[in-house]
Amino acid sequence: MTPVQAVMHAVVLLVLGAVVTAVVSRSRSTCAYLALLFVAAASALALWGGAVRLLSSELAPAPATVAAVSGIGASLTLAVDRFSGFFLLIIGVIAFLSTLYSTSYMRIYQREHPARFYPILLLFFAGIIGVVTVRDWFFFLVFWEFMTICSYFLVIYDKENPSVLRAGFKYIVVTHVATILILIAAVVLWHTAEPHSFSFAASAQAMGKLAETTPIALHVLLALWLIGFATKAGILPFGDWLPDAYPAAPSGASAAFAGTMTNLGVYGLLRIFVDLLPGSQFSTVWGVAIALLGTGSIFVATLASLSQGNAKRLISFCIIGQMGYVFLAIGMGAYFMSSNPTLALVGLLAGLFHLMNGVFYKSLLFFTTGSLRYRTGVGDLGMMGGLARLLPVTALMAGIGALSISGMPPFNGFSSKWLIYQVSVIGGIGFPLFLLFGLTAMFISLVTLAALFKYLGAAFLGQPSQHVAHLTEKRNDVPASMQVPQVILGLCCVAFGLFPMLPLTAVYRAVTPLTTALSGTTLSGALGTSALGLTFTADGAAAGVWHPLASTVALGICMAISYGIARMAQAPSRVVPVWYCGVDLPQRLGHFHAHGFYEPFRRAFERVYVTTGTPKTAYPTTLAKIFDVDAWLYGPLVKAGSRVAERFSRSHVGIPQWYLVWQVVGMVLVLAVLFSVMR
Amino acid sequence: MAQVIGLAVLNLVLIVGLAPLAEGVMRRIRAIVHSRKGPPLIQPYLDIMKLLAKEDLVPEAGMVWQIGPTLCLGAVLMAALLTPLGTPPPLAFAGDAIVFIYFVALAGVAIILGGFASGNPYAYVGASREMMMIFSVEPVVAIALVTAAVKAGSLSFPEMMESYAAAGPSVSMVFAGVAFLLALQAQVGKLPFDIAEADQEIMEGPFIERSGPGLALFKMASYAKMLIFGSILVQIFVPLPRSGLWPVDLVVNFALVGVLVVVVGLVNAVNPRLRIDQSMSYFSRIVVFVAVAGLVFASIGA
Incomplete structure (x- = not known):
């Protein structure tokens, strides 16, 4: 079975699964377990296909044409190159874990019918797999649209809630504007290609032709694509739908969106700017534009996350910020494609590695918010507190996710952000704007930390609020089917932080065949020969080092020394009540409300992201x-x-x-x- | 390998051993300014020994609370292993300037999470302030170190030192050094920037529930930061001639750090505490006028 066949089987299985789950949807649990079964099989096929392609030495597999619409020059052509394979791996992991999580989580929606969730979720995964394997703009847009519509129905699952319907409406309007932009660009290229064709290969030639004849037209097309894909990725100002739509969807679906759908914006971006567009002054100019958009999102979205009171909304804003890091890195990579292949390689590696890390911690954090909602029924941070006693494992995983997303060593987010900082500082020597971008990214990683501390501090630590006080008396963590996805993702965050070379090798294999601009580079030439540590080498000189394993071992030794010092005198310890300066305060008054966090800082930056309500369309x-x-x-x-x-x-x-x-x-x-x- | 271990032990012993002495000097300076006699120079050592033997009162038996002090001192010691003290940094092969910045931030993380875990509302206020101080100060430190990196073309500390010693003084490095010096007071949590602890208003903030060995570890971490940041300032931003003999360089380093301790102690003794918003606007001005200016000079090659 070739990877293409595996992918086709996966799609067929998912569509079949959608039908079967719709038929048996009268029984909630049968529906859930059948959906899990079908997704597991499809995920296994996608993982197998992706892994085979990434490990094989074949660079350009022959595309398989399944069907053709000869009248308009469109054909359903499928191919799994290494870049698609990389995304198939991510999709396989997240699809399975989020479905597994949903089997228990969806029990909290007792009033809604399961037929409105599982079949649509399965179709959604089928659409995503289609998007990353198709090689023709017409069918790309068909799958893209299919995925968007399915995700819309998942967003509005909780349809009794008017704010959910509003979020869904905003989502579908904004993403369709983006789809129209991509469609316009595709049609223009179709028209330019001789003979008229929607295939990627024809598009690449058409772009080359446009670059010579009418460069201004190509610039406009690239702008359309950038806006279209940035909207899907949630990059501000186009991705304003994201902080409304993600919190509205059920947590299992939010995790699936964050782990798969938003990343397809990056998939499209790289297909256009690295794969199809030849490395030239176009990639230099648009690299800066992509990096600028990314930095803007990092800055605005993460600062906005500080003022959020709802756990899922807070994390949604942080996710936009993390997508900004990916865009910043890819933009820098594209900028250096025609001038400095090493920096270009490390930039693209950093972007895709950060994307991959983001998949783990973003989905993980959404799972933890879902677990909170599952056990307590609330989503507002001000109504939580002290829940680590109720959900200890979830609290630990939320801690790992928080430290990963804010880039604390030795977790995975640090390794990828470290690469981004290296490129921005060393690349910034020649192009100082990147220095500014890199420093903004460094500063904002601390703001991310603060926002996630608000989440951890308000939800899991401290004194419980009166809403959850009765729950925190005994430990009652979420069921195993919700626990397992959290723990797997948490372990991935730790493992990829300690051994970054392994995922980086996969990313390197995925990204180098895309463009000839990177053909002269090697992974060991850019990041050192060590299998454990990263030595960033620019222009033949070592510019930075990060050896996660050695650092972690050293940190462990330092902590052991500290612990030894603390236990030196064998001081006894005793459990005492919290000291409120001598006042006998009831526990609920000791609860510190989440809205009080970082008040002066938030006030200083509150103009950065102004929330305007949905504009009311004025009737003439x-x-x-x-x-x-x-x-x-x-x-x-x-x-x-x-x-x-x-x-x-x-x-x-x-x-x-x-x-x-x-x-x-x-x-x-x-x-x-x-x-x-x-x- | 033997050299790495030897240097590591040397760094840890010097930082842990000398840090309370620096604190003692600062207390003595404060006393002199107040026309008091003041405690003996070794008073901080005695304080720490006393705390290590005292009973540890635990308001919450959670894991985060337990790990807080150990992680804080551990992260600071890890930063000490990345710091050049006249000798090359022992773990130069494992981390560069960015790794250093993040391990220092990790110590802050331990303080903040430990504060949250105590369940005391004063600790929440203090932890929230600590986070805002990190926001204000870390950008200055990061920009100053990036300026040095741009001049050296590398982010690793030994390369930066070598390159600066070879190239000689430059405008950008002076700006970066001044910015780093201005941030030093806040990095070590001294007046007018001890806003997170603020013992007269929120009773040591994140440490309000701490006692015994836990408090001792937090205090040691805070004392050690003075020597670590002092050494970074001296080694990276002062164009010292290298003698080639490491004991001489080591002594020169600690002599200059001693001067910094006196300066920080004096500023600490004569200033009232700022409010958090005042300190944020102070640091935003430093960022804009000093640190970014240095970076601009560095990018045009000055």
């Missing part, structure tokens, strides 16, 4: 007047009629003599008319 007032028939037709008619009727009613005074007078007058009038007519 003239049109309103025309359609308001009451105002200009019926209203005046009724008024005039009633005025006339009133006049008449005045004549009814109830005195018989007057009526006789009216009759006489009337008779005279009638006779007068008759006479005048007959004469």
Whole structure:
């Protein structure tokens, strides 16, 4: 079975699974377990296909054409190159874990029907697998649209909640604008290609042609693509849908979105700017633009996350920030593609490595927020507190996720951010703007830390609020099917932090075949020959070192020394109540509300991200007047009629003599008319 | 390997052993400014020994609370292993300037999480302030070190030292050094920047529930930071002639760090505490006018 066949089987299995789960959806648990079964099989196939391709030496596999729409030059052509294989690995892992998590988590939605979740989730995964394997813009957009629609239905799963429906509406409008931009770009390239074709190969040629004849047109096309893919990736200002849509979806689906769908924005970006676009002044210019967008998102979104009171919303903003790091690294990589292959390689490696790390900790953090909601029923940080006693394992995993996302050594986020800083500092010597970007990224990693501390401090540590105080008395962690995904992702965060060379080798194999600009570089030439440590080498000189294993062992020894010092005098220890300066305070008054965190700092930066409500589409007032028939037709008619009727009613005074007078007058009038007519 | 272990032991012994002495000097300076006699120079050693033997009161039996002091001192000692003290840094093969910055931040993480874990609202206030101090100060440190890295073309400390010694003084490095010096006071948590601890208002903030050995470890970590950051300032931002004999370089380093201790002690003795917003605007001005200026000079090659 070739990787392409594996992928096709996976898609077929998922579609079949969607039908089967829809049929059996009367029973909640049967539906859930069948969905898990189908996703497990499809994930295994995707993982197998991805792994085979990444390990094989074949660089450019022959695409397999399944169907063709010859009239418009579109064909359903599938191919799994190493870059697709890399994404298939990520999709396989996250699809399985998020479905496993959902089997238990979805029990909290007792009022909603499971047929609105599992079949759509399965179709969503099928769409994603299609997006990363197809080699034709027409069908790329078909799968892309399919994935977007499925994700929309997952976002609005909790349909009784009006804010969820609003978020879903915003999501579908914004992402469709982005899809239209990509569609325009694809159609223009289709038109440029001779003969007209939607295939990626034809697009690459068409871009080469445009670069020579009308470079300005190519710039416009690249801008359209950048905006389209940046929107999907959640990059601000285009990704403003993300902090509304992710918290609205069920946590299992949010984790699946964060782990797979947003990353497809980066997939598309690299396909365009590294794979199809030849390394030239275009990649230099657009590299800076991508890096600028990334840095903007890092700065704005992460600062905005500090003021969030809802756990999932806080993490959603941090996710936008992390996607900003990926864009920054890829932008720098693209910038150096035509001038300095080593920096270009390390930039692209850093971006994809950070993306891969992000998959683990982003999904992990969403799982932990889901676990909190599962056990406590609340999502507002101000209503939590002290929950490490209720959910100790979840708390530990949230801690690992928090330290990973904020790039603390020795977790995985640090290894990839370290690479990004190296490229920005060493690359910044020649292009000082990157120094500024790199320093912003360094500063904001501390802000990420602060935001996640708010999450940890308000949810898991400290004194419980009155809403959850009764829960924290005994340990009651989430069921195993929710625990296992959390623990697996947490272990991945630690393992990839300690041994970064292993994932970096995979990323290197995935990214180098994309472009000839990187063909002269080797992984050992850029990051040293050691299998454990990274030695960043730029222009033949060692520019930076990070040896995670040695550092961690040294940190362990230092901590052992510290512990030895602490136990030197064998001091006894005793458990005492918390000391409120001598006042006998009830526990709930000792609860520190989450909204009080970092108040002065937040006030200093509150103008950075201004939340405006969804703009209300103003109805044209003239049109309103025309359609308001009451105002200009019926209203005046009724008024005039009633005025006339009133006049008449005045004549009814109830005195018989007057009526006789009216009759006489009337008779005279009638006779007068008759006479005048007959004469 | 033997050399690495020897240097590592030397660094740890010097930093742990001399740090309380630096604190003693600062207390004596404070006393002199106040026209008091002051405690003996070895008072901090006695304090630590006393604390190590005292009963450890635990308000929350959680893991985060337990690991806090150990992680804090461990991370500071790890930073000490990356610090050049006139001798080359023992773990230069394992980490560069960025790794150094993050291990220092990890010590802050231990303080903050330990504060949260105590469950005391004063600790929350203190931890929240500690985080904001990290926001304000770390950018200055990062920009100063990146300036040095841009001048040297490398982020590793030995390369930076060599390159600066070879190239001689430059405008950008003076700016970077001044910025680092201005941030030093806050890095070591002395007045006017001891806002997170602020013993008169929030009773040592994140350490309010600490007693006995835990408090001793936090105090040792805080004392050690003075020597670590002092040595970084002296080694990276002062163009010292290298004698080639490491004991001489070591003595020169600690003599200059001693001068810094006196300066920090004097500033500590004559200043009132700032509010957190005042300190943030102070550091934002330093970032803009001093640190970024240094970086700009470095990028144009000055």
